[in-house]
Amino acid sequence: MTAPQSSPRRILIVGAGLAGASAAATLREQGFDGGITLFGGEDHNPYELPPLSKDVLLGKRDEPDWVRPAGYYSDHGIALHLGARITALRPADHTVVDADGREYGYDRLLLATGSRARTLPGFDGDDVHTLRTLDNALTLREKLTDGARVVIVGAGWIGCEVASAARARGAHVTMIDPAPLPLRRVLGDRVGQVFRDLHTDHGVTLRPGVRVSGTDIRDDGRVVRLDDGSELSADVVVVGVGALPRTELAEAAGLDLAAGGVAVDAALRTSAPDIYAAGDIAAHDHPRYTGRVRVEHWSNAKDQGAHVAGNLLGGHDAYGADPYFFSDQYDLGCEYRGLADPARDELVLRGDAASRVFLAFWLRDGRITAALNVNSWDHSDALGALVGTRAHVSPRQLTDADLNTLIPVDAPHHR
Template sequence: MSSNRTFVIVGGGLAGAKTAEALREKDFDGSIVLLSEEDHLPYERPPLSKEHMAGKKSLAEFTVHHGDWYRDHHVDLRLGTTATALDRDAHLVTLPDGSTLGYDKLALATGSRSRRPPIPGADADGVHFLRTVEESDALLDALSPGARLVVIGAGWIGLEVTAVARDRGVIVTVLEAAELPLLAALGAEMGTVFAEMHREHGVDLRFQARVEEITTADGRATGVRLASGDVLAADAVLVAVGAQPNIELAESAGLTMDGGVVVDSALRTSDPDIVAVGDIAAHFHPVLDTRIRVEHWANALNQPAAAAATMLGHPTDYTNLPYFFTDQYDLGMEYVGYAPHYARIVVRGDVARREFVAFWLDGDHRVLAAMNVNVWDVGDVVRALILGRMPVDPVALSDPNVPLTEVAA
């Protein structure tokens, strides 16, 4: 190798592995050190609550690269190792054994962890969280036919596990503090679609539920007690109330924070020699003209290409629209765009059959985001509608007989 520069990547998930891959694809010939806290080769996390949980994919099938790839591409992958401190002035990261590792450029890809609310009994055996493959395996072992599972949280992970559990004959109760599932992500109208679907599959959904305690006996979870006084018996409890970004290293190093590590459009932090990608990146999105932090697979997959270019001295804006997907029972869904505030939702298709596309519009009838449910091959035109920022005719938008390319107002 002709370059004597060293680029260090902290975080051995999808974002970290893809950053190493992008650096080599962009012909960086210096040293790359990838620090991974887990002992596994970097892997993707969506299957943990989807195909792997359903027994359809093994870890090897969603591992980003197999071991030979790191050797062949001269990536020094250090499993079971992460940075414990960061000295920006000296360009050093401290490792768990007290040694230090110098860097010329640094990528932070530390991801997130399960949020752990202070619920009494949450540390008992039989209480599950879902972030690692070991946690997925442990939860899967508990999902035997006839077992009773209580899921705390009706977000994406909670509902995906619920669907897998029901398919396996598990009795499931879902507890959600809000009025509907996915309320913050999708709003009431689409949240109702998911609520009805789960009820059709025999799920006991309880909204505006406040958990007081996970009851235990001999150190093992036996149920969940609500503020109402109700006690729900359980053989297993899944706590799925969101994720917490792993920002402690960046924060202690004095990088600018805003709910995550603040990065510009090209994923640079407040330190020009450090980029941040994936769950932790509070990114100024140049298309949406706002700062957003997205905890979804697509950012971990796609941001590294821009980050690698920026590390190599060619700042490249990351412009991909936010994207996520889910699979629950016979429902497959993709969502693209960003609609924290919207005026209305327009639906094209058959909601009852769960074959439709929903569009989130602003007050000027511009498409902010869209969700296709069991309708495929519309991704490109939907993205064009969002990026075009042109008003649409809501009536035409709702009519399946009008091509999406002809819905402009």
């Protein structure tokens, strides 16, 4: 990765999601008085995604959390271009080109283009939905009516949260996934069983271990076909099968790609001089993990966006935060910190998983790789410190000891 030149005067940010908007705001907060131009593909001001699958979908609110108030950008001299599409990046010339052929020069550039929802072949039409944008959420919400037959393809975080919202609004929900349990890839079998029981207890019909094979529109409506030969009638279909990083601009410009995203070093610099990447697209050479880490969660976009601002101004600081995300489903709330491999790491439970009030830890070679708190909010600081320091502990200590006593006393995370 090429080290930046000092003292930029023109900074362009392609992508006005949480990462890009956080970077723009932090640049001003750090005293940068040069030009900042922020390009966003949507017509809405920059906003955060988590409320879309929670309060917005539930009908508790009509707006997401805005990254900054509406007047912030003009008040702070940030040129915000909404509904804008950058079609070309020319690293050698330090320019980008928009869909109208206008060129913009830069001294530093941040790519924060985020992700798009993954789709399925043949699944299209007004009754098929994905959930990635505010407009997606508002449109889907109108379809989640009392008695509606909702088929959700995918039992990951989005699928589970949509199922929760749909049931709260009185819809009949069937959730399909090729895995035997919801969230199994992230949480493993034992914790996946907790979420299976959570959804079945709230009236969701789970169809584990099957895939969709296609869909038809018939006289009486849409039918979703499964690979076991069965069919499901649906008024609404939600496709929640992951996201695709928007790397096309970087790839066409010749930037190095890795792990499904844009390759960046520890300081979030790409392979091209004066170009950085943050958020969903950043395949990060994380200083504390083996191999590249690419995270598609809210906190990563927010924190990387804020962190990269200093490096856009000439710094070289490595980004070293642990992944973090949270989820709310029915009466269950949880937070996850770290990065575990449930197929490889040892699971330790503290509390009663059946009661849905517990902590889960994952250990590798005696060190904590990740922690999850479920309906338990008294240990957040301790969990962050234990994961952040990769504390060396025994399973017995995790189940019985005061967690604060397990944090290394000289650790920067210790409180």
